[in-house]
Amino acid sequence: MDIPNINILRSKKFTNKLLNSINNIINDIDRPVKFMHVCGTHEHTISKYGLRSILPSNIEIISGPGCPVCVCPAADIDKIIELAKKKDTIITTFGDMIRVPGTNISLAELKAKGADIRIIYGPNDAVKIAKENPKKEVIFFAIGFETTAPLIGYEIQSGPPSNFSVICAHKLIPAALELLISQSQLNLDGFISPGHVSAIIGLKPYNIFSQGYHIPNVITGFEPNDVLLAILLLLNEKKEKKYNVLNEYSRVVKPEGNLIAQEIISDVFDSISSPWRGIGRIYDGGLAIKEKYHEFDAEKKFEIEIEVSRDIPPGCSCHLIMIGKLKPNECKLFRKKCNPINPIGPCMISREGNCNIYYKYYKK
């Protein structure tokens, strides 16, 4: 196994240098700034290394809708639940997803009642299950951002067996960022953008933020010094009154992205206006399977009827947490009625969710 060298990216010496420069620039800027990241893994890095505690108090880092499980709307879960109730049907999906409730019930609860719901590591496992169970319908509940879409696209292109189909609940990050910018109360000064997603889509989709909205953007890796370097770069843009798209994570992200993956996405999917849990419809915010592959689209293949869905349980503020308007500790239920053992909303259920991460690393 290849063990990456993480020394510099976690070295305190380098951290101190970065902090020094950050402190100098923020003094020059002389007003509070607010940056947003949109990735559960970034929140993990920030919280796990206590970065907020070493940053100057006038730099605020808030967390956006970066948890793919959390943003999946209840309506999509309700659909997959209806399918799971059918005879001779196997539902496959990723781990955290099965615990998130739809309007009334989660896949995990349905599984406990006997439905055949299997946790898999990737869509290729789902196709394998379909091949092994030719008499059953195998449906993959596809969630995630641009990172997982090419994997499922590839399986669809490769001609899976006819008993395989997909509920496609994929979401696209750039559209969500655009929505967040338009939320005037947020007053964002810049984005710490997700490295994984950018490795697929490249830098171009972010251009609109610099050209259209004059907001700087740094594609960022996931080590503590990656994040601090990104903050320094954003501050520098602020100071110089520039708003470029910069690539801090160039060891992984190529400017053009992953062209093969992009080709798969555009061959298999159309981008559509898509609902995000608690946030609402986002124009170009999600993916749907193209007409030419409709035989693998579970929504076309089966008649699915669901009643009106409910995204946010009573009392839960996940919709505000996900767009950075509220912090987990500002929710009345946080740490009281809502905790990882008895979670109420998706942000506490998923390990990428903000409430879950806060529960682990912050006490107040």
Added chain:
Amino acid sequence: MSEKESLKVIRLAHGAGGILQEELINFITQNISLKNINNGIGVGELDDGATIPLENYDKELIITSDGHTISPIFFPGGDLGQLSICGTVNDILMMGGKPIALTSCYIIEEGFELQKLDKIVNSFNKTAARANIAIIAGDTKVMPRGTLNEIIITTTGIGIRNKSIKIEDKNLKVGDKIILTGSIGDHGTALMATREGFDISTDLQSDIALLSPIIDSIKNEIQNNYVHSMKDPTRGGIAGALNDWAKKNNLSIHIEEEKIPIKRQVQAICDMLGLDPYNIACEGRALLAVDSNHSERILEKIKETKIGNEAEIIGVVKVDNPKNVLLKTIVGGTRYIDMPIGEPIPRIC
């Protein structure tokens, strides 16, 4: 959280050394009418074991009880037999006692291969001989196929210590230094890597060990009560052990990430699986809370032993922020270390 809600059914996490396990133990022990003998440490203290002070005598007995299961039963660096003895002996040692004898019960699944049993019994007996502990009684049960996973060994350990020794979980003092005797997470990570089918061509092995050499090296300091408390961070890892201390003593523990030995392979595997090495079990490490005036000397003595040569002072006991464990991270930030909630599960999505 409401106890009723989370205890509707027993989940795996109820056995993982975190908050849920506390709830389960509470549920089981709350209605016991007699919880200790002669004011010794009893089940109410939830310590590594109990003490029975002997009347008219300056010694007390130490009793500990353990159930041992592990998957796979043969793992890199050890097996279930060795684990059962180490677990029992270490619990007695962590109370400052001298292990003298144990009893055991083998519960075996129908169909279990005799050859495997032979290996486990062999390693059980050999490890007991190394620990100089007698095996004085036992029992066996065979259960129908499918009612348990291969084999479970339960043990009851008996030790003895001077009544003057005050070591117990509740005995932390403000200013105490926390010593960790070696790298963390080796055991749990090696097991998880085996189960997840990682090819660890590296030499990552369980840290499983008898802690006797460490205890022997600081015998005098233990007799003089310079060692206030000891714990072996098994299930729940050092996060579980340190939080337990902080809670029971109504004090805080501040530790420094930089000082905590973590093997590179362990860190890499944990990063990959989205796990926190602080929550992962060790089977041959100890945490000691010691008088700060004697901490350097105790550290030096521990470092002279083979299993303790990487020992470090990792933190200090303070008054502020009672009941919490705070970590100064490698980049200089501060964050809390929480009591683990359940079994550490690899991140899937």
